[in-house]
Amino acid sequence: MANMVILGAQWGDEGKGKVIDIFTRKVDFVVRYQGGNNAGHTVVIDDAEFILHLIPSGILHERKICVIGNGVVVDPKALLEEIKMLRSRNIGVDGRLMISENAHVIFPYHRKLDELKEQKLKKIGTTKKGIGPCYADKVARSGIRMADLLDDAVLKEKLLANLDEKNAILGKIYGAPGFSFDELYDEYKGYAREIKKYICDTAVLLNDAIKKNKRILFEGAQGTLLDVDHGTYPFVTSSNSTAGGASTGTGVGPTKIGKVVGVVKAYTTRVGEGPFPTEFGKDLMQKIRQKGKEFGATTGRPRRCGWFDSVIVKHSIMVNGIDEIVVTKLDVLDDLDSIKICTAYRFEGKVYNDFPTNGRVLAGCEPVYEELPGWKEDTTKVTSYLKLPRNAKNYLKRMQALLKTKIVLISVGCDRKQTFSKDS
Ligand code: IMP
Numbered sequence: 001m002a003n004m005v006i007l008g009a010q011w012g013d014e015g016k017g018k019v020i021d022i023f024t025r026k027v028d029f030v031v032r033y034q035g036g037n038n039a040g041h042t043v044v045i046d047d048a049e050f051i052l053h054l055i056p057s058g059i060l061h062e063r064k065i066c067v068i069g070n071g072v073v074v075d076p077k078a079l080l081e082e083i084k085m086l087r088s089r090n091i092g093v094d095g096r097l098m099i100s101e102n103a104h105v106i107f108p109y110h111r112k113l114d115e116l117k118e119q120k121l122k123k124i125g126t127t128k129k130g131i132g133p134c135y136a137d138k139v140a141r142s143g144i145r146m147a148d149l150l151d152d153a154v155l156k157e158k159l160l161a162n163l164d165e166k167n168a169i170l171g172k173i174y175g176a177p178g179f180s181f182d183e184l185y186d187e188y189k190g191y192a193r194e195i196k197k198y199i200c201d202t203a204v205l206l207n208d209a210i211k212k213n214k215r216i217l218f219e220g221a222q223g224t225l226l227d228v229d230h231g232t233y234p235f236v237t238s239s240n241s242t243a244g245g246a247s248t249g250t251g252v253g254p255t256k257i258g259k260v261v262g263v264v265k266a267y268t269t270r271v272g273e274g275p276f277p278t279e280f281g282k283d284l285m286q287k288i289r290q291k292g293k294e295f296g297a298t299t300g301r302p303r304r305c306g307w308f309d310s311v312i313v314k315h316s317i318m319v320n321g322i323d324e325i326v327v328t329k330l331d332v333l334d335d336l337d338s339i340k341i342c343t344a345y346r347f348e349g350k351v352y353n354d355f356p357t358n359g360r361v362l363a364g365c366e367p368v369y370e371e372l373p374g375w376k377e378d379t380t381k382v383t384s385y386l387k388l389p390r391n392a393k394n395y396l397k398r399m400q401a402l403l404k405t406k407i408v409l410i411s412v413g414c415d416r417k418q419t420f421s422k423d424s
Pocket of ligand 1: 009013039124126132222238271273292
């Protein structure tokens with residue numbers, strides 16, 4: 001089996017956690033390449049639910065090696081809490097978790113600036129985990145990396161320089177108190193002592209593994225429409241959640257990655273602000289939100305819900321080079337009399353079949369819908385594609401025809417067992 005990327009083809013929360021967990025059985029390494037603890041991957045194993053924010057979900061499988069690549073931003077406090085949570089549930093990470101020495105570190109001033117910016121400036125609806133400010137420092141070349149944590153002199157020099165700048169911004173722009181160098185230095189030296197054993201050159205680790213024919217799964221976080229380049233900018237996260245991020249975020253070249261699998265929810269959701277052409281009205285929103293348990297795994301915020309939008313998913317297929325699709329949460333649509341699929345957008349009399357990158361068009365467009373009859377049957381106990389109600393099959397067939405990409409797996413519930421192949 002080729003090394004593969006599994007990523008979200010909408011605005012995140014497509015149910016990637018479960019899909020990644022299923023594919024993990026066939027690989028040796030599971031690797032995160034971008035984002036940080038803004039992500040929330042939910043995996044249910046034998047009625048036990050795990051929510052992972054930073055550590056790849058492969059950690060739930062014995063003998064899998066999990067890597068946090070250089071493209072990830074790591075909050076050491078959140079990381080250590082996650083390690084503690086796993087240990088308390090008898091899942092050890094030592095020897096199985098590796099963190100890139102080049103991954104950037106989130107500090108409390110990143111979280112504070114994220115929060116203050118949300119309050120006082122343009123609202124993006126971020127998770128307030130400090131993700132954007134940490135990536136901003138990375139690109140500005142002033143960030144602090146994992147390797148810096150391990151060197152007292154370097155940490156001191158970089159932290160002093162950062163605090164000079166951050167405390168001035170906090171005080172002068174936001175009228176907020178600054179952070180003490182001594183406290184932060186001690187706190188982060190403490191984290192460094194605990195995390196040291198996990199830090200290494202993960203690019204070498206992964207490329208050596210590839211030479212030995214080990215198989216790697218790259219686990220995307222967030223979703224394609226949240227990608228800083230290809231998403232609904234500025235209402236995006238600050239990293240490349242698209243497939244290209246798997247290379248830049250790990251140091252594994254694109255020629256070593258053989259397949260890209262896109263995870264697509266049978267309808268659409270998004271958290272936070274920004275355009276959402278197929279968003280439901282109030283009643284349907286409530287109904288689907290409750291049935292689909294559409295509340296953020298990281299922030300608990302209610303997710304916005306809407307009809308399936310083939311325009312955004314076709315865009316995802318293009319920018320990621322998606323080879324195969326997994327459709328999740330089909331069962332959430334079980335009770336509906338009829339179901340709409342968005343096939344294009346209309347804006348000022350013009351029809352857009354392709355995703356408009358112009359934010360004004362996207363914010364003002366009307367979706368063009370096709371309506372299909374619902375199936376009004378419980379699909380949660382269905383175990384093969386052939387046993388799905390006829391109208392559910394028709395819905396999937398229409399999706400596949402619009403997307404011109406093969407649907408390989410279908411999921412009808414949280415449990416691993418509620419998944420079957422399209423060929424079954
Ligand atoms: P940030 O990543 O915290 O900066 O938030 C930027 C945008 O991405 C906001 O709209 C968040 O709601 C959204 N976002 C970040 N992480 C996730 C995720 O894992 N799932 C869904 N949305 C996310």
